[in-house]
Amino acid sequence: MNIELTYVLVTPYTLKKSRTGGILARLLSRTDLDFVSAQIVRFDQKSAEKYAQQVEETMSKDNELIGTLAGEYIRENFSPNKATGRMHRAFLLLFRGENACQKITDIVGTFRNIDNSSIVYGETIRDTYADLVFEKNSKKEVKFFEPAVFTPKTQELAIPKLNLLANVARNSDNIISLTRSAEELSAFEKTLVIIKPDNWRHPSSRPGNIIDMLSRTSLEIVGCKTYRMSVNQALEFYGPVKDVLREKLAPSIAENAAETLEHKFAVALDERDVELLRKSIGDRYAIQQFEEIIKFMAGSKPSECAENELDDPGKVKCMVLIYEGINAVQKIRDVLGPTDPTKAPGGTVRRDFGSNVMVNTAHASDSVVSYEREQKILQAHKNTLCDVIDNFLNVR
Numbered sequence: 001m002n003i004e005l006t007y008v009l010v011t012p013y014t015l016k017k018s019r020t021g022g023i024l025a026r027l028l029s030r031t032d033l034d035f036v037s038a039q040i041v042r043f044d045q046k047s048a049e050k051y052a053q054q055v056e057e058t059m060s061k062d063n064e065l066i067g068t069l070a071g072e073y074i075r076e077n078f079s080p081n082k083a084t085g086r087m088h089r090a091f092l093l094l095f096r097g098e099n100a101c102q103k104i105t106d107i108v109g110t111f112r113n114i115d116n117s118s119i120v121y122g123e124t125i126r127d128t129y130a131d132l133v134f135e136k137n138s139k140k141e142v143k144f145f146e147p148a149v150f151t152p153k154t155q156e157l158a159i160p161k162l163n164l165l166a167n168v169a170r171n172s173d174n175i176i177s178l179t180r181s182a183e184e185l186s187a188f189e190k191t192l193v194i195i196k197p198d199n200w201r202h203p204s205s206r207p208g209n210i211i212d213m214l215s216r217t218s219l220e221i222v223g224c225k226t227y228r229m230s231v232n233q234a235l236e237f238y239g240p241v242k243d244v245l246r247e248k249l250a251p252s253i254a255e256n257a258a259e260t261l262e263h264k265f266a267v268a269l270d271e272r273d274v275e276l277l278r279k280s281i282g283d284r285y286a287i288q289q290f291e292e293i294i295k296f297m298a299g300s301k302p303s304e305c306a307e308n309e310l311d312d313p314g315k316v317k318c319m320v321l322i323y324e325g326i327n328a329v330q331k332i333r334d335v336l337g338p339t340d341p342t343k344a345p346g347g348t349v350r351r352d353f354g355s356n357v358m359v360n361t362a363h364a365s366d367s368v369v370s371y372e373r374e375q376k377i378l379q380a381h382k383n384t385l386c387d388v389i390d391n392f393l394n395v396r
Contacts, residue, residue: 004100005036005392006158007165008108009150010091012077015040018215019129020091023149025208026125030107032203033097037385038224038319041165041172042087048079051164055150058157066111069132069145089176091224092165094388101154108151125149159393166389174383175223175322175375189328190222192374193336194363197296197316198355206353207319210362213349214323217331223322225383228313231305234298237377241293245286253282296358320378329371332364 008027010020028035043051052074060067080087095104109124111132122128129148135141152158180188193214199206211221229237258269291301299315323332337348341360344351354360365371375381 001098003096003098004155004158005094005096005162005389006100006104006152006155007162008093008095008104009165010093011073011146011148011150012088012090013146014129014148015089015091015221018212019148020221021208021210021212021215023125023129023208024093024211025205026107027093027095027104028208029203029205031095031097031103033095033100033103035093035200035226036096037094037226037383037388039092039169039172039174039383039385040089040176040221040224041092041168042089042176043078043080043168044087044171045079047164047168047171048074051078051161051168054161054164058152063111065140065142066132069142070147070150073145073147074150089220089222091221092169092385094385096392101152101158104151105153108149111147162389162393166386166393169383169389170386174225174381178220178222178324187326188324189326189368190322190324190371190375191328191332191365191368192363192371192378192380193321193323193332193365194378195319195321196359196361196363197299197318198359199353199361200317200319206361210349210353211321213352214321214332214335216335217323217325217328219323219325219328219331221321222324223320223380225320225380225385227318227320227378228316229298229318229378230311230314231294231298231300231302232310233377234294234314235302235310237374238290238293238297242287242290245290246283249282249286249289251278251282253278253285257281293358320380322375322380329365329367333366336362336364 008023010023014020014023052071055074056067056071058067059070078088078090097103107125109126109130111126111130126148129146131144131146132142133144135143152161175190195207195210199210261267262269291303295301297314297316297318300309302310325331335349337344337350337354339350339360340357341350341354342356344354346352349362350360353362365374
């Protein structure tokens with residue numbers, strides 16, 4: 001079996017134009033590959049130049065003009081701004097599986113000339129999101145070029161680029177600090193989103209569609225990683241929910257149990273009996289529901305794990321995203337919708353994709369204080385993308 005590791009690098013322009021969700025939706029839904037890692041990265045001058053050289057050399061073998069355009073594009077758009085030194089964000093996605101390079105290349109597609117006579121059906125990512133526009137009546141003078149993404153055609157071509165990108169990822173903070181004025185910084189917030197495990201059970205466009213819906217907020221993605229939450233992390237993350245479940249569920253379960261017993265055995269129960277039922281059956285039911293939440297997010301119930309397994313990476317995958325902007329917390333929650341999908345307005349993420357209160361497709365911080373707490377638990381500042389690349393290349 002020819003297992004390969006490949007990448008898709010979403011350009012700074014495409015990321016800025018909020019097209020990442022649509023691109024990810026196509027990549028996830030049209031292949032059986034494992035989406036293993038993701039990170040927002042930034043290139044310094046040296047790494048941008050080296051990557052430009054690598055891409056120009058390999059793409060020129062197929063088409064000299066495209067190779068030259070690609071190299072010039074990377075130098076211009078991935079390098080730090082010459083005047084301000086500001087580094088630009090790009091979105092790096094890793095895929096692993098059998099013949100991964102060819103499968104991703106087929107989805108990404110080639111460059112087509114866009115003119116009044118051309119027919120482009122939008123089948124591939126580049127058909128939809130890339131542009132190659134020549135001056136009128138010319139096939140050499142390029143008016144506009146936007147590649148949308150970069151990806152290698154073969155594993156052989158991928159290896160030197162993966163080595164370089166591992167270093168770029170290693171030298172990039174996982175939560176990017178954007179250049180802001182002091183006034184802007186005081187008004188801007190960060191918030192955390194989890195695209196939950198129910199979106200990753202089979203190849204699906206849902207994660208990309210969710211990101212696309214969140215892009216309505218005009219917020220910027222400044223951090224991202226794929227993640228497997230440990231049981232202990234899930235316990236800490238959802239710890240505040242445990243008491244809420246007891247308060248909300250235990251009394252109603254006790255009352256239902258009392259009614260059932262009275263009807264079944266024709267006995268009258270008093271308040272003390274109902275209280276005993278609350279402390280026994282009610283609390284037990286609430287704890288059981290809490291364990292189901294942990295299992296949903298980490299893949300295992302705490303009661304079914306050995307002590308030495310509680311900190312192991314979870315059995316299910318999610319994606320953690322950090323958004324930044326003015327009023328970020330509320331903007332994201334408005335697009336997400338209420339916790340109960342059945343009560344969410346049409347056009348919200350949970351209404352469109354959620355099933356019930358637990359399987360509600362995504363989580364978002366409810367305050368800046370919650371964001372700080374949650375990002376620490378999930379170690380949002382850390383990313384293993386460079387390790388994924390290193391481990392793959394070291395075992396070849």
